[in-house]
Amino acid sequence: MEYTHLSEFEIRSGALSIWTPVLATDAWRLDDRPLTSVHAAYCASVDPADLLPGRGRWIGTVFEMDAPLDGPTWRETLRRWHARHEGLRTTVSTASAGEHRRLVAAPAAVGIGEQPVGGLTDGARINEFLRGALEERLSPLVWPHCLAATVEHADTGDFTVLVAADHSVMDAYAQAILILELRTLYREVMVGEASRESVTFGSAADFAVLERASAAELGPDSAAVATWREFLADGAMPRFAPHVKRSSRPGLPQPSVSRRLLDLDELEQLEAVLDQVRHRMSVAVFAALAVANQQRFGSNRMRSVMPIATRPDLRWMESMGWFVNVVPVDITLTPGMGISTAMEQTRGALRRSRTANDASWSRVLDLLDVTETPRFGISFLDIRVLPGYELVADLRGQALRAESYSPDEVFLWVVRAADGLYVSTRFPAGLPAEVMDEFLTAFGQALSSIAAAAAYPGPETPEPADSRTPCTDALRVVQAG
Template structure:
């Protein structure tokens, strides 16, 4: 599964229809005394109510190909039932601009689904451009619905493509991944005339918000988690760290779209060999990935430490395992390696650094920064995801499932998303247009080289030919996906912490 822009997904042409929720006649919003999460409040406060394109650089989504024939009324019922299931999709706010906006909730039977046929678009490129524009214009944390769906019917193959796009306030990376199989299963049930699956794991995002705010309120300036953030900020003058090479002088010109790269760095056969070698060294793949990033940061740019923020999934109970919502926290990551970059020592240093972050797992990052009088925003972030814990992840791959992010125009943000996918190790990144692509290529080369080095000199019971370590190109851009005619998260469910 790749994490890309919509423009990087190879769309097939077809009949385009937009689907969105509306308030049914005779129904209205109800005030709810449960709060919004801290990050939701911050997200809304940073949104200009007069911005004509509130979704620009902010929306996220998922696209996949449904391995079934399209039926408009069955799909309408599927989308309606999806909104009924997830309270977060039936939630909005009042009082934007107030320190504490009010939560409004619509009952499930108050939702109807409207369709909007879009005609006159002949090519996949025109459809792509239209959809990208629609997401920027329509998706906002201030105006409901906060989610928009699209279908593209393919008459030549009898199947259809599904796009789910949302404001971040009602969807996170984990939601982006699990929605593929959820909508597929719901559509199958509706087509068969069967009730959709019920489960205690579709818990309310509003109930999570109440828990998160209570936990956040309990933080103090001297608690262990806030002290970790204090030490982290002190290393960069009270500010959140930057991917230093990408920092450029502020410009009065409008920022250009960021450069986006999505690549498969290691094919599956080689990655499995590296995984076995890392296990033999006593570590998990995640430790190896972050160690390789820190080694690459040293070799490419000369920095002793790699300091960044790391998004993590925060679904603290099984009741939220399959919920749609924004269940993400951020923790500080500071990896400092010894000068000689000995691999075993470096792996152990990284494991210790990752363990240190755990004290902040349940400590709301925005509240911690407030207590430390830090008004800065994240500029350098790294996320590692392993989709193998996602049930039927290979089915998701066969449906051409891709998670999507909006095109960013930030002049100084750098983010990396590394995925252990079904076909190997994939990396997606976005970085300022002013930062030379050749420099990022050099960093990715060093990262891939370091990953390979973990397997050198390690004896395994099932040996792989040593030529495999050197014959595969370091960086190989993927070819365009081949359309299928038939039949993520945080890309995958994470074991809940009770």
């Protein structure tokens, strides 16, 4: 399951429909539960007059449903989905002094409307149409924050599904789990079954209560604040290879690259080595990136932010919402050190970053009077923590991100998929493509060198387990921010 742009997914030709949640104007009720710190800051950063509020902001999922499209069944599927997840029935209202308050609608209040798009059946034209529609219609300030589209393929008896949302109501974990959830709901409706009930569909608003309470406890002397303070000692967020960037015309879309770094045989060989030396795959990934950074750019220090999932309890395991935090990662390598020592250094750096795991990064930056947002981020996800991950590949499931137009952001997403290890990246138009290509090549070579160094002696004891439950440890997958 790669993390790509919609433009990189080939939509097969067919009949297009847009499915939109609808509510009566009097359905909203003011809710006293707060927004999370990052949600509040995100809403405050958006211009309500922006004609393209979804530009560079929406995320989503596309897959092919292995069943024929039946309109009433699909409408009921989406209605049940919205009824189940309070986060999809939540929006914001601007109160006095620009404060954003939470509004919530009741489960039974949501209906689903269908808009067939006539005269548009070519897959490439459908793709272009959808990209424009999502930029125009998805906003953190205007509900609905989530839209769905279907493309019916009458010749093959199946249909493509696109679900896209503003980031405020969906995160990377939600992007992945919604595929099998919607597939299950569709089949339940088709055969007349009641929807599965579970305590794991917890409300994102209830999580926000805990997050804001935890954020309020942070102070200048908190360990997480100290970690961030050291990370930002030079006064700026880290950049990726700033010395190689060229000037470019403003407003250009960022290039995007996706490639497989290791096939399954190579990956399993690497994982066997990591088991021997008792390192996690995340350590290998970040160590290899630090080595590539050292080799290609001559820097012994690699600093980046790392988005992580923050679903602290089983009740949010299957929730739709924005459960994400950002932590700093600061890795320093000694010139000439081998890959085994680099992994030891990296493991120590990732352990240090854990001090910030449960501390709201937006609250920490407020305490440090830092207004700059992250410019270089790295995410790692092992797709095998997701239920039914093998079927996701069979359904052509892809996680999607909107095209970005940032002149200085670089993000990398590394995914342990069912058939190998993948990396996706977006970077400024002013960063030469050959520079990124050389860096990714060096990254892959550094990973391969770990397997080649299988004989080196590893640490004497395994990495200690922390106090999280197996569930929350698995959910602490790194996400796209």
